[in-house]
Amino acid sequence: MNGLSGDGNIARQLEMKQPQVVQSMYIFKQPNIGDEVCEHVDSTYLLMEPTNKLLGVWIAIDEATLENGCLWFIPGSHKNNELNYRFIRSNSTDPNEPLMIYIGEKPVYDAEKYIPVPVPRGSLVLINGLVVHKSEKNLSNLSRHAYTFHIADKYESVWSPLNWPQETPTYKFPDLYE
Template sequence: MENPLSPELLSQYRREGCVCVPGFLTDDEANSLRASCRRLVEEMDPTQHTPTIFSTSDHNQSRSSYFVDSGDKVHFFFEPEALDENSKLKVDKHRSLNKIGHALHWLVPEFKKVSFSTKMKAVARQLRFVSPAVVQSMYIFKQPGIGGEVVPHKDCTFLSTEPQSCVGFWFALEDVTLENGCLWYSPGSHNNPTSRRFIRNPDETGDLTCFTAPPDPDDPTKYIPIPVPKGTLVLINGQVDHKSKKNTSPNSRHIYTFHVIERHDTTWDPRNWLQPTPEMPFTGLYENEP
């Protein structure tokens, strides 16, 4: 796949900050990621992991080193409604998780194979990346009935470079619908930069992470939904505003996503919550090595 993005898709991405590429993953690729994730959860002993709830509304996870230390590990984060008042599971563990992060792309062979495939490199070249690196990855479940809302945000708030360069590669591993929590984005919002950052808290007496400013003003009327079929790649400019609603349907909405930044003539913000480690420096997409 020499040029996965047509001129029309590239034009839309540059104009709107987000574009869908149906059929990007084969059924075999999507199924391999789902099977790999199921294996990870099957092998996961909930009693051996800090029962950390992941929420984009109150960022409860920021109070736990389990989140901050997850950049070079495979950690498990739970839905608020999956745990009781004693942080014990109320549902089967396969139905309890909000997401897994943040080093699937390097530590799990099936995810590594897809993340560093020839197709991904071709897309990065079409987006004019010179020296791209994969900085984090996530498997997000959107569990039936309890899959939590993701509030409006820009990815560059969390993964900031100067100048901004973050792009999200987002893959539907099953059909994504209005009912099970599809993405919504605000076309053209990548032209409205933000100074808001999610950083490691310099105040060591407080939470481990914090925001540097309140949320940017938001206009709910500017969002459009993007339901997509299984196998679709959604490219999300790091400055585009996007969100998803709670999944109240009986169907899950499994997706895999990773984020790429430019290393050439950019600076990774040393305040970012996510930092490279000696065990896993940020991984070059083209060379497929740290």
């Protein structure tokens, strides 16, 4: 999977100037027990200024259907999303306090506006960092695995120091063009 998320072709086609992979994960949505992913906006967790510099890349390892928990989107929701709800580092040194907290008011989205996006195995879905999306539980006898990663275009932008993933002196986000 490292080679897949390290390929800069998508970023080049989208004219990103300094793309870096800031987060990746393999999603195991197992048959009959794979849980839902609640509605969210990726930039809630991975904020940049300006906010239009984050792109999610979601790859269907298995076919994604209505029954096994395909993605659902609110079309156009990225166009006027003010992003007042955030998941940030708490900076607490108290071991009894959480390391991460939500701040702001959680938005309420109109359930009627969602559309399902079933896709065949091997499909690649690009997700604007401000678009509202979710997935339902896997109610089928088939798995629905996916590999996803997020690309941040660091050109003329600022990565929030309150985001949960951060570069360190010994770890830098992989640059797709180097």
